Amino acid sequence: MRVSQFFLSTLKEAPAEAELVSHRLMLRAGLIRKLGSGLYTWMPLGLRVLRKVEAVVREEMNAAGAVELSMPAVQPAELWEETGRWAQFGPQMLKIKDRHERDFCFGPTHEEVITDIARRELRSYRQLPVNFFQIQTKFRDEIRPRFGVMRAREFLMKDAYSFHASVDDLQREYRNMYEAYSRVFTRLGLRFRAVAADTGAIGGTGSHEFHVLADSGEDAIAFCPESDYAANVELAEALAPSEPRPAPGAPMARHATPGVHSVDDVAAFLGLPASRIVKTLAVIAGDGRLVLLLLRGDHQLNEVKAGRKFSPEGGFRFATEAEIRARLGAGPGSIGPVGAAVPVVADRAVVAMGDFSCGANADGFHFAGLNFGRDLPLPDHVADLRNVVDGDPSPDGAGRLAIARGIEVGHVFQLRTKYSEAMSCQFLDEQGRSRPMEMGCYGIGVSRIVAAAIEQNHDARGILFPEALAPFRVAIVAIGYGKSEAVRGAAHALHDALEAAGVEVLLDDRDERPGVMFADMELVGIPHRITVGERGLKNGEMEYQPRRDGGVTALPAAGAAQWLLERLR
């Protein structure tokens, strides 16, 4: 391909709206252009990258035994009413009406449609298992689209849904998909981690998220460098401290702390580390009771864990200041467990604290030197209430946890029978009994992967595409193209030879100044570059330079194509 026949549209400066590196670079390199909030055009260059991702995903899905189909992007409301998700999905679903005023949505996901297919097509255990997948555009009306294609409203996704006669078979396929996903991300050249995940609103049991590791990631992941344990921070268990509670070393004291409310304030005022302060949160449980939650000052409440502690539905909310005052006689920053006639749930780390400080249930006063058993009773309940932090022991006992940030690019779920039951998607088993199918679902954010890959692979000059993702593998920069017959001839010969060998090559025949061409090819992230110029040709040479690690190699012009083909292999 020649630049003059293709379409390059690079920018020296990125539009002001882009703050994330990948977003800026995608805009600058001309991979995407914005149409509206969360809506992007994939420009020719970007589309080539998107197609690369798609191709790898498709190949691995096929290799793993899944079969491709394509479902409508627009779906009738009735299907969603069967599962109750028409109402449940809420405003994130783009709802539309046709000319007959019938309700439709632009599909945010396809569980309902595929389950409908399955219940019509699959009758017998003999037809199971099946795994259907598609690569398709979805729309979710995100509250706040951002970071370009990373969190867009319209996006490209690979979604797969499997149907099984037994849980065992579902689990087998789940592992199969897990492995297929690992191969996909490995082939794409990404540093990733599979983490145990919360199953969220979709329901079901087993679930793993695949995260591309990047500091800009929106999700926090806890993992153990010494083992393969990894979990979403929401889910990672914070174990009870192994050290016993220290013996009391200080007398209990009540300090006047005027205007001191936050943990940081208390720490500064009393000269204590945050880890010696108990943070007291007042919540209203599902049954209406006010309950105090105790956390170590340097820890953070995990609302998912706290929710589980209260009721099957996990319902609780933070108490209002008025409710807190009514029960405890002090405001939020001055409350504590001492003498409070309400139920108390303490985090595991709290009951291992000694000589600690907390609010005195009187505005402007805090206790210090508190010890359980001496100054106050041990709490009614002890539970895991907090997010794990860097250095916590790993739940698998293998070492200490580290926290990293990740971009979720894949998700595998065991849905079980949530949808098959709701939509009576049944099959006849060996005994002729009618049973709901066991289901799994497996998603990959195809368009998001492009952004995630750039987030993980860039430098000051632009994108460093992994080989598998690059829009072109080789750039030929022809210096003096317009003027020099020799340059033109040599560049064309090299271009044709590479193309004939099946290499995706981009010949810069724009007759621009060298700096412009170098800068563009680097911005766009083409992994290999050959420079052809009169200066080199005089000595019968061309120059090779890899995008990623710099050094220039002089090549005999005659053998350049061959040399490069060797290297690319």
Place this chain on the structure above:
RNA sequence: CGGGGUGUAGCGCAGCCUGGUAGCGCGCCUGGUUUGGGACCAGGAUGUCGGAGGUUCGAAUCCUCUCACCCCGACCA
């Protein structure tokens, strides 16, 4: 949805406070000189100043409404 901000040429921005009919850099077009890391010289084109209404002799500038976009938060199969 709550809080904050921005809309002026393709992109990045100034002008607005203190009203007098729009400017800079990059990009674009023409000609010339250049040609191994984002050239130089000369000439040129491009704006309903996001939209509507109002105040005023006069509005990019002041007021009201509205739309869009961005940031922070809540949300995220």
